[in-house]
Ligand SMILES: [Ca+2]
Ligand SMILES: [Ca+2]
Ligand SMILES: [Ca+2]
Ligand SMILES: [Ca+2]
């Protein structure tokens with residue numbers, strides 16, 4: 308199979324984030340709403356000046372449960388949606404502020420768990436987040452969708468009810484809250500406003516973030532500039548003059564492309580050379596971190612992002628988390644680590660789990676491909692899932708949501724263009740298909756027609772191209788389908804978190820008051836009770852199987868290697884405590900030789916696979 312490289316965060320974007328200069332035209336789009344009153348009456352919102360200052364919020368429609376997924380929620384609406392979910396299902400959910408961003412916005416988490424079946428910290432934890440890159444907003448919607456599905460279908464759908472009873476779900480719909488806020492509020496391209504709001508002097512002139520792209524025509528988008536030029540390298544496509552085609556060698560050109568919409572704000576002779584940031588929040592984690600000269604955008608030191616640090620602590624305080632999902636856009640990929648080749652491949656046991664989850668995810672979300680980060684894309688240092696794989700001991704997957712191919716115009720939804728094009732340098736064939744989609748399905752909402760503009764440096768130019776809500780985001784009419792399937796892959800992984808049952812399969816009197824007790828721990832799901840990597844690195848103690856009782860003494864105990872030939876590897880000291888791992892779709896067996904009379908307790912205690920207890924009378 309030919310590998311297509313579809314990076315969502317290639318270096319190119321490191322220099323294309325932009326700054327806030329004007330509010331989008333969305334303000335005032337929904338007059339007559341009562342959302343403002345709801346908002347003001349809520350002390351949580353009222354206490355936060357960020358909300359009070361948001362003029363867009365007051366004009367938007369009221370958010371109701373079940374949530375709608377035919378629209379995108381801006382930052383304030385996303386936070387309100389989290390509150391509304393909790394208010395509608397207070398018994399199954401808890402919400403909290405995990406930390407604050409550079410600009411003081413709150414990062415909210417919602418925990419979904421049925422406390423009647425146990426404390427969240429004693430259940431296999433499934434952590435899901437999204438929108439660590441500010442522009443990747445559907446990654447927030449899929450988190451809201453998952454939370455909405457778990458809560459609204461609890462008691463209605465048997466599978467979902469079982470999962471909410473079995474697991475603890477920790478969901479942070481928006482990691483990069485400043486990024487999401489600015490993506491909605493400011494003019495952007497589909498790929499800008501990714502990073503953290505930590506000022507950075509990209510062009511090393513001593514000034515920070517002094518020249519970002521500018522929304523010259525005031526339409527809320529950063530599009531592209533082109534200028535008529537008989538010596539230019541481009542001409543217009545004869546079928547569709549919106550498409551620019553590179554001229555053949557020796558052929559006369561018609562146009563020069565001038566990059567993103569903008570002017571030379573600081574008069575240094577360069578246009579758009581130092582925009583907002585750039586610290587990439589997905590390169591700022593404290594495992595396999597590397598400085599900027601190795602990993603662009605990594606920040607000055609690991610966890611320099613205040614929200615990133617807060618989420619790191621949040622995770623380490625929840626060692627029961629065994630499954631992690633982080634959502635991004637785009638490309639239609641399910642990615643696993645390792646982030647760099649030097650980290651080494653996962654061992655066989657963990658690989659089997661990843662492959663099982665990855666292959667089922669591919670089936671649940673047709674078109675998505677299960678890939679390995681360093682091998683199929685590029686090396687990433689200090690990325691989130693390297694941290695969770697290695698320091699949280701979880702199985703971790705990244706979902707790159709949305710395939711642009713499905714926005715093309717044609718029966719197979721695939722690129723039918725001639726030449727090969729990368730993700731952001733589409734073939735002209737693909738461009739034309741996407742424009743037909745824009746014209747006939749999205750009714751012109753995704754593409755800004757080229758229009759003349761008088762530029763202070765370039766003179767008579769044209770501005771046009773794909774708008775910010777295009778390209779990496781499904782059109783709202785496609786959103787529900789996308790988030791439902793992707794959330795279903797999360798549900799599948801939750802189903803595969805360990806489910807350990809404990810039984811006494813033999814209780815035999817050997818002599819006098821000496822008994823032989825044999826115990827079996829069976830795991831009916833794909834994930835082991837603790838990952839193989841965790842065991843190998845000694846990240847946590849293994850699971851504990853402990854026997855005790857007032858009037859009993861454990862004389863010997865150990866794992867049964869061969870039940871038929873009575874091969875047991877006895878533990879030399881403290882035989883009443885055994886350390887174990889229960890493999891996925893497998894079991895382990897232990898033998899205890901116990902003297903004495905009366906009752907005894909057998910307890911299994913796993914950080915990630917829950918707890919079990921049995922009482923036995925001798
Ligand atoms: Ca600068
Ligand atoms: Ca900068
Ligand atoms: Ca514009
Ligand atoms: Ca400049």
Ligand SMILES: [Zn+2]
Nearest residue numbers: 315440635636
């Ligand atoms: Zn991303």
